[in-house]
Amino acid sequence: MLVDKSTPVRHLASTDSTNSECIRLANAGHAAPFWVMADQQTRGRGRLHRNWSSKSGNLYASGLYSFETSPEKLAQLGFAAALAVIDAVSAYMPVDVLQLKWPNDVLAEGSKLAGVLLESFPQDDGSYLLVVGIGINITHAPQLPDRKTACVGQFQNPTSRQLTPVKLLPDLIACFEKWVLNWQQKGFGELRNAWMAKAYGFGEKIMTSNKIEGRFEDMSETGGLLLRQSSGQVIEISAGEVYFATGGG
Numbered sequence: 236m237l238v239d240k241s242t243p244v245r246h247l248a249s250t251d252s253t254n255s256e257c258i259r260l261a262n263a264g265h266a267a268p269f270w271v272m273a274d275q276q277t278r279g280r281g282r283l284h285r286n287w288s289s290k291s292g293n294l295y296a297s298g299l300y301s302f303e304t305s306p307e308k309l310a311q312l313g314f315a316a317a318l319a320v321i322d323a324v325s326a327y328m329p330v331d332v333l334q335l336k337w338p339n340d341v342l343a344e345g346s347k348l349a350g351v352l353l354e355s356f357p358q359d360d361g362s363y364l365l366v367v368g369i370g371i372n373i374t375h376a377p378q379l380p381d382r383k384t385a386c387v388g389q390f391q392n393p394t395s396r397q398l399t400p401v402k403l404l405p406d407l408i409a410c411f412e413k414w415v416l417n418w419q420q421k422g423f424g425e426l427r428n429a430w431m432a433k434a435y436g437f438g439e440k441i442m443t444s445n446k447i448e449g450r451f452e453d454m455s456e457t458g459g460l461l462l463r464q465s466s467g468q469v470i471e472i473s474a475g476e477v478y479f480a481t482g483g484g
Contacts, residue, residue, distance in 0.1 A: 242298075242408055244270045246401070251278040253297035254354060254368040261299055261356075261364055272296040272404055292374035293386070294400035298367045298408065300415070306355045309365050311423050311458045313339035314430045315414035316351040316367050321433060322410035324348070324371065327398050328390035334435035337451075337460045337477055341371075342435055346385035348372055369407065373398055427454055436479045444476040 250256045250273045257271050273295050302309060317339045324341075325333065334342045341349035352368035372386035374397075387398055418426050431437075431454055441462060442448050449462025452469055459471040 242268050242270060242412070244272055244296075244404065244408075247271065247273045249273060249275045249277060252276055252368075253295050254352060254366050257297045257299045257366045257368075258354070258356070265299075267299045267301040267364060270296055270298045270404070270408060272400060274400070290375045290377065292400075294369070294371040294373055294403055294407075296369055296400070296404055296407070298369075298411070300365045300367065301358070301362050302365055303362045306363060307457070309355050309363060310353060311418065311426065312365065312367065312415060313351050313353050314426055314458060315418060316353075316369055316411055317341050317349075318414055318426065318429055318433075319407055319411035320349045320351075320369065320371060322413075323403055323407040324387055326406070327395070327403075328387050332390060333433065335430055335433045336435045337454070338458070338474075343385040343387075343390060345435070346376070346383035347379075348385045348387070367411065371400075371403070371407075373400060373403065423456065423458065427456070427458070430454065440480045441477045443472055443478075447472065 245260070247256070250271070253271045253273050253276065256273070260269070260271070261267070275291050276295050317335050320341045321330070321333050321335070328343070332344045333348070336342050339351035340347055349369065349371040354366040354368070356364045358364060372384060374386055374388050376384040376386040376389065378384070391398065414426060434454070436451050439451055440448065441451050447462065447470070449464040449470065452461040452463040455461055455471050459473045460477065461469055461471055463469050
């Protein structure tokens with residue numbers, strides 16, 4: 236993948252899911268990279284098969300890229316996407332309220348502002364297509380039963396110009412491609428360090444979706460969450476959801 240300021244974007248009034256639309260376009264022969272943005276999604280989805288609330292005014296976009304590397308390494312680009320969200324929205328809201336919850340949620344004052352969904356698919360030539368789905372709450376913070384949410388508008392200066400998905404997406408793409416290029420040239424190290432500098436809940440007690448408990452010790456060199464258990468043993472969590480005692484995210 237090369238950084239390209241002219242990465243094409245297909246803007247739709249409505250679709251079921253921008254991730255699904257990317258996959259359909261790829262299957263129809265459209266070459267990567269490209270992005271799809273929709274004003275609304277009728278069947279938006281998040282991680283762990285969750286529905287993604289998709290009111291008009293928020294950003295719903297997915298990018299398709301091609302890589303010659305393993306799905307395990309491609310999972311690291313979820314951290315790149317989350318960092319890209321912070322880079323892009325920090326021009327419109329205070330950066331000090333923004334944090335990152337493992338593996339790829341963006342929080343504002345502990346409430347979910349944005350999420351990332353990665354999907355990868357093998358190709359006949361040995362490469363992989365990667366769909367990077369990003370949802371950002373710009374004007375609406377959906378009411379969810381299991382978590383607090385936030386939107387960019389809550390933190391914007393009331394005298395500043397209204398932010399729109401169309402305005403934000405080019406910055407988001409540029410920020411994401413910048414982090415991807417850094418990852419390709421230098422490996423995961425700088426990306427990992429930048430993510431850890433904004434990590435939410437560092438040192439706090441966590442329970443995973445598999446009922447494993449421990450304190451957030453660090454992130455591994457491959458992107459796994461390192462938990463120190465009460466026995467002193469440090470274990471690595473590579474997938475799933477995490478829940479903090481403070482209730483954030």
